[in-house]
Amino acid sequence: MKSPPSDEDLRQAYSVGDNEHHRLRQELLTAVMRGDHRQFPQRFVGPGRKWLAAGISAIAASLLIAAGVWLFFASVAPAPAYSFEGLRDRLLKVRSLHVTGWTCQTITVDGQEKIGKFPFELYLERPSRFWHTWNGHSPDEVRTGYRVMDGSRQLFVSHTDKTAILSEASPVRVELDVEVAFQIQWTQRLTGGVPTDYRLAGEEVVNGVRALRYECICAAEGKRTRTVIWVSLETGFPVRSAEYLGAKETEFLSQLNECIETNGPPPRPDLFSFQSPSGYVVEHGAEEPGTPFVPPMAMGGGRESAVRELFSIDDRAILVCWMNQPQPDSKPKLPDAQADPLKIKLELSGGSAKRPCMQVPVRVQHDQDQVWHWSLVVPHDRQAIRLSEVLAVRFASRESQMSFENCPLHFEDSRLEKLLVHLQQKTFSEQPEGESPFTLADLRKQLAEILAKPVGLPPFFVPVVMRAPSLPRTSASNSRARTFPTWGARCCTSRRASVGRRLRVRS
Amino acid sequence: MEQDATLVAQTVAGNSAAFGLLYDRYAGIIRAICFDETREMHAANELAQEVFLRAFSGLAKLRSADRFAPWLVSIAKYVCREWRRGRRRDRHQYTSHVPETASSPDADTDDAAGRLRMAITRLPEQARLALHSFYLNGESAEIARQILGLSRAGFYKALERARRQLAEILQNTEETVP
Numbered sequence: 295m296k297s298p299p300s301d302e303d304l305r306q307a308y309s310v311g312d313n314e315h316h317r318l319r320q321e322l323l324t325a326v327m328r329g330d331h332r333q334f335p336q337r338f339v340g341p342g343r344k345w346l347a348a349g350i351s352a353i354a355a356s357l358l359i360a361a362g363v364w365l366f367f368a369s370v371a372p373a374p375a376y377s378f379e380g381l382r383d384r385l386l387k388v389r390s391l392h393v394t395g396w397t398c399q400t401i402t403v404d405g406q407e408k409i410g411k412f413p414f415e416l417y418l419e420r421p422s423r424f425w426h427t428w429n430g431h432s433p434d435e436v437r438t439g440y441r442v443m444d445g446s447r448q449l450f451v452s453h454t455d456k457t458a459i460l461s462e463a464s465p466v467r468v469e470l471d472v473e474v475a476f477q478i479q480w481t482q483r484l485t486g487g488v489p490t491d492y493r494l495a496g497e498e499v500v501n502g503v504r505a506l507r508y509e510c511i512c513a514a515e516g517k518r519t520r521t522v523i524w525v526s527l528e529t530g531f532p533v534r535s536a537e538y539l540g541a542k543e544t545e546f547l548s549q550l551n552e553c554i555e556t557n558g559p560p561p562r563p564d565l566f567s568f569q570s571p572s573g574y575v576v577e578h579g580a581e582e583p584g585t586p587f588v589p590p591m592a593m594g595g596g597r598e599s600a601v602r603e604l605f606s607i608d609d610r611a612i613l614v615c616w617m618n619q620p621q622p623d624s625k626p627k628l629p630d631a632q633a634d635p636l637k638i639k640l641e642l643s644g645g646s647a648k649r650p651c652m653q654v655p656v657r658v659q660h661d662q663d664q665v666w667h668w669s670l671v672v673p674h675d676r677q678a679i680r681l682s683e684v685l686a687v688r689f690a691s692r693e694s695q696m697s698f699e700n701c702p703l704h705f706e707d708s709r710l711e712k713l714l715v716h717l718q719q720k721t722f723s724e725q726p727e728g729e730s731p732f733t734l735a736d737l738r739k740q741l742a743e744i745l746a747k748p749v750g751l752p753p754f755f756v757p758v759v760m761r762a763p764s765l766p767r768t769s770a771s772n773s774r775a776r777t778f779p780t781w782g783a784r785c786c787t788s789r790r791a792s793v794g795r796r797l798r799v800r801s
Numbered sequence: 802m803e804q805d806a807t808l809v810a811q812t813v814a815g816n817s818a819a820f821g822l823l824y825d826r827y828a829g830i831i832r833a834i835c836f837d838e839t840r841e842m843h844a845a846n847e848l849a850q851e852v853f854l855r856a857f858s859g860l861a862k863l864r865s866a867d868r869f870a871p872w873l874v875s876i877a878k879y880v881c882r883e884w885r886r887g888r889r890r891d892r893h894q895y896t897s898h899v900p901e902t903a904s905s906p907d908a909d910t911d912d913a914a915g916r917l918r919m920a921i922t923r924l925p926e927q928a929r930l931a932l933h934s935f936y937l938n939g940e941s942a943e944i945a946r947q948i949l950g951l952s953r954a955g956f957y958k959a960l961e962r963a964r965r966q967l968a969e970i971l972q973n974t975e976e977t978v979p
Contacts, residue, residue, distance in 0.1 A: 298964035299917055299971070301936075307917040308833065308936050314846060315828060322850055323821055326857050608815075676813075676861040742815035745861065 327707070382681055384530055385481045386704070388556045390419040393480070395552040401431050409546075410436065417560055418475050421445075422468040425565050442566060443468045449568045450579075458570030461579035466716055467587060470603055470703070478701050484523070484532050484551065492523070500524045500534045501553055520545060531556045587721035588661075595694025596621055601687055602666075602717075605710060606702035607734075609678045611741050612671045614653070615717075617664050618689045618696070639688040640671050642679060649673045651685070654744055657732055661722045668718075670737060672744050710734055806866035813861050820860075824853055827870060829937035830948075831877045837922045837929055838881040848884055852877045870948050874930070920970045928963035935960055 299307075396413045416426040422445040430437040439452040448463035492508040499505070505524035512519055520538040525531065537549040560566065570576050591600045599618040607613055618636055640651035653669040660666070671685060679702070688697040705713060711734045718731035803822070811819035831852050836845035855876050863872055921929060927949070934945035935956075946956035 298968040303913070303917055304932065304936050306914040307921065308829065308933075309914070315825075318828070318846055318850060319821060319824055322824060322853050323817055325850070325854060326817055326820060678858050738815055746810075746814050 381525065381530070381532070382481055382485050385484065385532075385556075386477060386681070388476075388531070390417070390557055390559070391476065391480060392417045392555040392558055392561055393551050393553070395550045397549045398547070399431070401436060412436070412438075415440075415561075416475075416480075417565060418472055418480070419560070420472060420476065422465055422472055423560075423566060424468060424472050424475065425560070442568065443471070444566055444568075445469075447568050449570065451570060451574065453571075456571075456574045457577065458574045459577045459579045460568065460570070464587075466713065466720075473703050473705075474603065477703055484535055484554065495522075497527070498524065503528065503533050505533050518542070518545070529556070587717070592696045592698070593621060594696065595691065597689075597691060597694045597696070599689055599696045599698075601698040601700070604685060604700055604702035605714070606679065606704045607670065607737050607741060609680075610672065610676075610745065611737075612651075612679065612685055612702045613656070613714075613737065614669050614671050614685070614687065615666055616669065616687060616698075617666045619665060622663060635691070637690045639686075639690065641686045641688070642673055642683045643686060644680075644683045649675060649677070649683075652744075654740065656737065656740065657718070657729075659718065659722045659726070660724045662724075666722065668732070670740060670744070672741070676745055707734060804867065805869040809860060809863065809866035809869050812857070820853075820857060823869065827873055828853070830933045831873065833921075833933040833937055834874065834877045834930075835881060836918070838884060840919070840922060844884075848880055849877075852880050855880065868947075870944055871950065874934075874948050916974070917967075917971070920967060920974060923970050924963060924966055927959060928966050931956065931959040931963045932967070 393416045394414070396411050398409050398411055400407055401410045402408075412429050414427045414429070418424055423443070425440065425442045427438070427440045429439075435454070437452065437454040439450070439454065441451070442449045443463050445465040445468060446463060448461050448468075450459045450461075451457070492510045495507045495509045497504065498507050504527045506527060508523045508525060510521045510523075512521075517539065518541055522536045522538075523532050524534040526533050532551075532554050534554060535551045536547060538545040539548040540546055555561075587602065589600045589602050591598050593599075597618060598621045600616070602615040605613040618638075638653065640653055642649040642651060651671045651673050653671050656668040656670055658665060658667055671687075673679065681701075684699050684701050686697055686699045688695065714734060714737075715731045719725065805823065805826075808819040808823050812823065828849060832845050832849040835848035835852070836842065839845045839848065852873065856873050859876075863869065921932060924932070930949055931945065934948040935942065942953060942956055945960075946953055949956060949959065951959060
């Protein structure tokens with residue numbers, strides 16, 4: 295019999311592949327810093343849970359017969375869409391997105407309700423170019439136009455009124471709008487539903503591209519929706535998507551993203567020329583520097599509340615800037631304001647289960663009569679925050695409950711660092727004397743301290759400890775509405791419910 | 802040398818350099834486990850990267866930080882299983898995801914070291930792990946026995962058995978090659 299290999303032979307055998315160690319190490323650490331680890335669900339079983347694994351195996355064995363029956367029926371159904379997974383990640387990395395299509399909406403014409411078909415077009419380009427059509431409805435009238443923005447200008451064109459309003463635009467505001475559209479609105483719109491719910495339904499040529507067709511059917515609150523997405527075999531990006539509503543026999547196409555192009559140039563060379571169509575009346579508008587950063591406001595129960603854009607901090611925490619305070623013109627219903635303390639509940643949803651979170655105060659800033667709180671929100675289980683997870687912020691007092699839901703925005707470290715400082719310095723009316731803005735490094739330090747503490751049991755609603763008293767109120771009024779697509783705000787009170795969007799007029 | 806538990810705590814606290822040290826310590830064995838599955842170095846490297854990303858993602862959940870090595874190996878086994886299942890059920894691949902320079906199995910097995918490495922992949926799992934964990938961790942029996950969950954004596958028996966089985970495989974290979 296041949297003698298076993300020597301230690302030296304084995305060492306040499308194991309040295310195969312070592313030459314790439316340094317490069318792979320660099321790549322891994324870069325990926326970790328970039329946050330690539332967030333895509334992985336925690337599904338594996340650790341070695342300390344062998345008994346659990348054995349138990350699961352036993353249950354699995356007992357379910358074998360049932361699985362056999364299921365497989366029999368599943369064999370006639372479309373195959374699962376495994377390659378659909380990761381689509382969201384791929385979409386987050388594109389440079390530009392161009393979509394044309396149409397939506398169906400119910401409109402009233404001559405007092406009669408009917409379904410209208412409205413074409414739309416959108417072009418997004420990082421970091422700050424945004425062109426999109428819009429349409430609005432008023433009784434017996436459909437208003438249409440387009441809006442175009444770049445890092446310095448904004449042109450709002452109304453085809454109905456034959457007017458064009460040209461104004462300056464905040465580069466940071468436009469950048470945030472572009473990222474919200476990229477990372478949240480259109481990524482969700484093109485990949486609606488859970489990836490694993492999609493089924494591979496075939497292969498077709500769409501827009502001249504070979505694509506896999508995926509379908510997902512979901513029914514929520516009695517409404518059936520069928521979403522179809524065609525994903526390019528070559529690039530892995532969607533090239534078309536469609537949404538059907540209604541029961542199987544009577545379903546109708548409610549929205550078609552007919553042509554989706556990624557990483558291409560603007561569809562027309564004059565898209566960002568900021569020239570209004572000929573014959574249109576051109577007006578010049580102006581907006582105060584901080585105004586575009588004031589988010590939609592929810593009001594009810596004598597309180598007002600808002601939450602600005604969220605920022606992901608290393609996928610371990612979410613930076614939230616929120617306000618919730620009594621409305622300036624409301625009278626307290628309770629004799630003692632302390633008897634109605636504000637409580638806050640934070641929860642992540644959209645993952646395998648809902649995860650309660652804690653908030654750690656970072657900084658307080660005043661903007662005229664409003665007090666804004668910067669907080670770090672960290673899941674109680676200290677686990678990484680996944681791309682699909684949505685943060686719900688719920689404020690509760692005796693007179694009102696308000697909730698906001700949104701996903702955090704992700705930025706490269708260098709950009710996030712600058713954005714944080716800009717937002718603190720340029721979008722609030724007052725800067726505390728002797729207090730410098732917090733930085734990304736400050737947040738990381740604070741986050742490291744939080745993560746080092748042992749995991750505790752999550753409380754339900756946590757009383758909010760205000761770090762600074764409210765300033766005396768001066769003026770506040772609802773003057774005009776501005777559409778911010780970022781937040782879904784819900785507000786209900788014990789007497790009446792109202793959702794408001796508010797901008798302050800600065801005198 | 803810092804203990805695994807210390808490096809794990811530092812990583813959880815946000816020190817990615819500590820994770821780099823853990824990578825230096827265990828990348829070899831994880832790559833070896835992945836190579837056993839894929840028999841192809843490029844794919845093994847990709848899987849190993851995924852194992853470490855998953856480990857980083859779940860590090861805060863690790864109950865006993867001093868059991869990092871066995872925990873990491875269990876992730877590697879899981880990822881390999883997933884890879885195997887994935888290959889069976891989904892044959893779609895995007896051209897942009899195909900590696901530009903995939904290493905050829907023949908190139909890997911051209912020399913004696915390559916042939917020996919391929920022979921190791923044919924060993925039973927316990928034997929492979931015994932060899933990987935011993936020869937890729939500075940021939941430290943302590944870490945190796947932890948990974949295998951054996952006593953020190955038990956580990957040396959497993960190692961000896963693995964070497965004998967490897968000799969048999971090599972002999973059979975030579976007999977079948979004309």
